[in-house]
Amino acid sequence: MTEYGYWQDVPTRWKDNDHYGHVNNAVHYSVMDTVINTWLIERAGLDLDGAGPIGLCVESHCVYKASVSFPDVISVGLRVAHLGTSSVRYETGLFRADRTLVAEGTFTHVFVDRETRRPVPIAEPMRTELAKLVNA
Amino acid sequence: MTEYGYWQDVPTRWKDNDHYGHVNNAVHYSVMDTVINTWLIERAGLDLDGAGPIGLCVESHCVYKASVSFPDVISVGLRVAHLGTSSVRYETGLFRADRTLVAEGTFTHVFVDRETRRPVPIAEPMRTELAKLVNA
């Protein structure tokens, strides 16, 4: 758990549990996306309603290791596995409070112009901040 | 079931069922909203990405009569209970395939300017179309 450069707690919600009584597999992606976007906004200058580029998800993957259930809180670790010209691949670890590994997920953003939705290079200060999470 | 002027089927999804094995209460609102916005787009000229006014929800209410569970399909009836200058109150009925009443919900939109988010009068052709659903 020391391998991630940024950590955030995401509390589960009542509705996250599905018919089988545990957090539904799609929720894990929503949790990853929440942590990534919170970090982008708070640390790397992403402005949701501004004019700058936005990150669109082009690929995601998750391996589920243990179940988690409401009202558990999920601790999410975030690092950057690859930082390209326009894209970034994040790696995340989701843990229960007792440090049980719940899931490992990857998530790839391509940054695009907000209007044309065409790829654009990742600019400063976002590039420098993303680089800090590489090999964290 | 003849009291509604517009009908639409909304299939449930796996994730709609919660820990208690039935469609979660918040999903009913999402189902109503889906039917209302589908109708607004297809029949009344709402353009999600255009420059015209948008409808924001200012009040909603639901009474739950019977449970519904994935993979049930929910049949939703829609009518207009009140059509004001800028606002409209919809009434909906949610039914299972066997015609069991699942829930009755109300949903109030205020139409606002997309940028300022200030109320604006409901204009044509939307007003005429909404009027057709009154006392349907």
Added chain:
Amino acid sequence: MTEYGYWQDVPTRWKDNDHYGHVNNAVHYSVMDTVINTWLIERAGLDLDGAGPIGLCVESHCVYKASVSFPDVISVGLRVAHLGTSSVRYETGLFRADRTLVAEGTFTHVFVDRETRRPVPIAEPMRTELAKLVNA
């Protein structure tokens, strides 16, 4: 904001924002439900996977006062407006960090036998705990 006997913070998620760039109206119900069930589990003895009664939502209502948007944190106040034999009506207030009132919602649970889904009286210790939230 002193009128609620229990408070809990619920962080928004990326996916809560809808096409209009603010937290979707159905999410408010999910937030209320999360706070109510967290309280029931942590304070009032609800056991999600046990054999005891469960609370099913039979009616809900929300008035929306101001928008809220990811990554805002929603502070939720909870009180009990009416405590009956088998049912309880909760009242909630949702606030932004700057204390702006986002929404006021009501939510009614009927407690039922988990298997038969027939109403049963609310027993101890839940009744005493719920009573503490009345006129809080």
Added chain:
Amino acid sequence: MTEYGYWQDVPTRWKDNDHYGHVNNAVHYSVMDTVINTWLIERAGLDLDGAGPIGLCVESHCVYKASVSFPDVISVGLRVAHLGTSSVRYETGLFRADRTLVAEGTFTHVFVDRETRRPVPIAEPMRTELAKLVNA
């Protein structure tokens, strides 16, 4: 589009669109899960509330090719890429009405005993039905 042995249409919902005005990446997984479970229930004998084994997701993956937006309907093709003793890996294709490929996803179920949550062999009639979707 002839490579999938089972097809199902899943209409989008208003709430599927996120802040960027298209269906959120986590929704694609919910759509795949819906189609897989509908098929399991209707064709392969899965009983959500019975005593038999259930399929838990242990790995999922998605590559996003084109955006899709409410009120689009998503056509989902399903096939089986690998059928093991206890596990099955599904492959799905998500398409817009104009046949544009929206996303390709994989989803792996391990079938487990409902109570112990330990893997069990996939039995008949499910095995025969799953085999029909291999190399479909």
